[in-house]
Structures are given as structure tokens and as C-alpha cells.
Amino acid sequence: MIAVLVIGGLLLAAGAVLALVRAERGPTMLDRTVALDTLTIILVCGVAMEAAWSRRVDTVPMLVVLALVGFVGSVTIARFASVEPEGEGRVLTREEVAALEADRLRAMDEDLTSRDEENHGGSAQGEVAR
């Protein structure tokens, strides 16, 4: 049984590493979904193999949960996140981050300086008449 555990564990680990490689390389969100789905199943197989080796029963409910979790993830991504607009989700360069920050600061300054002196502190609308 120990030989089965070692060989099976090695095969599962190799499969998991290859799936992780695909999840890292992409190139699309759907490829990553498929790879992570496979990773979940390999996890289920690993837990089952450990349970078979030590003849334990308490990890079996975990298998039920894991079998359902992978489904929710892949359906959600396929439904809502499969369209990736060009340029979105990209890591910004240092200059782009600086430009965005400058824009934000300028907008904040304008907001502070463009105060209407007439109705300072809000208009009279809604005040209780004396």
C-alpha cells in the first residue's frame, strides 16, 4: 500500500504542477478556470488517497464540499468574466500610476477651490423658516 501511496502521490503532484503551470501561463481567463478546476479535482483525489492509506473516514465530507466548490467558480467565471476588455487587468507601469495619482489630486484641489461664495456652507434650501 505504501508503494501505491508514493507512486500515486507523485503522479498527482506532477499533474497538479502541470495544471498550475497552465493556470499561471493563461493566456485567457478560461484557460485558468479549466486549470484550477482540474486542480480542485486533483485535490479531491489527493485527500481520497490519503484517506485510503490511513483508513480514515472523517475527511470524506470534505470531498463532497470540494466537488461542489469547483463548479461554482468555473460557472461564475464563464458567465461573467470571460470577456476581457483590451488593456484591462494589466499591471500599470510606474508612469501610468503617477499620472492617475496626479489626476486624482488635481480633481480634489478643484473640488476644494471651486467653492461658491454666495451659498457658502450650502444653500438656504430646506432650512426651517423663522
Add this chain to the structure above:
Amino acid sequence: MSVTLVLDVIAGALLLGGAFLAFAAGLGLARFPDVLARTHAATKPQVLGLILVLSGLALRLRGEPIVWMLLLVVLFQMLTSPVAAHMVSRAGYRTGKVRRDLLVADDLGDDLDAAARPAED
């Protein structure tokens, strides 16, 4: 040569078969060219591999409530994995992530073309 030993040997063979399918899926995921082909590779351990591993586990544990719970896992997987694979493949096709030159048959493309064409008769 007791019954227990025979059952353990069968369980070991089933577990190894399931682990091999998981490895094959990893290999297919890393090597295949587009989403559809990778989905095809990923399906191997999702149903057959899981059935093999859980049968091996059931032969090792040999308790009736456990067998029912493992059957539940297989049932969930057989219900959910076709739906997930279908949605992933369809989303991939409709957002242009499928390599059309590798397809032998393209029924969805034909149907989409027919639906886009105005009715002539």
C-alpha cells in the same frame, strides 16, 4: 491469500489508475493548444479518474454510509462538470478564444451563421 488482501490490491490498482488520469490531465493542460482541447484533457480526471479513486477508497474503507457519501460525490461531479465544461467552451467560442483552424466540425458556428442570416423564403 485472504479476501482483505485481494480487496486491498484491487483498491491500490484503482487508486493508481485515478492518479494516472490526473497526471494525464495535467500533461494535456500544459501541452494542448486552445481552450477546447484543454477542456477535453481536463475532463478525464473529473469523471473517470474520480470514479476510480473513490472506488478504491470505498474498497479500502468498506463501510456502507461511507459508500453512500462517495456516491454522492460522484453524482455531484457528474451533474456539475458537464455544465461547467459547456459554459466554459461556449464562452470561449463566443469571445473568440477558440482556434477555428483546428476545428474539424463547427456546428455552433454554422448555427450562429444561419441565425444571423435573414430568412430568405
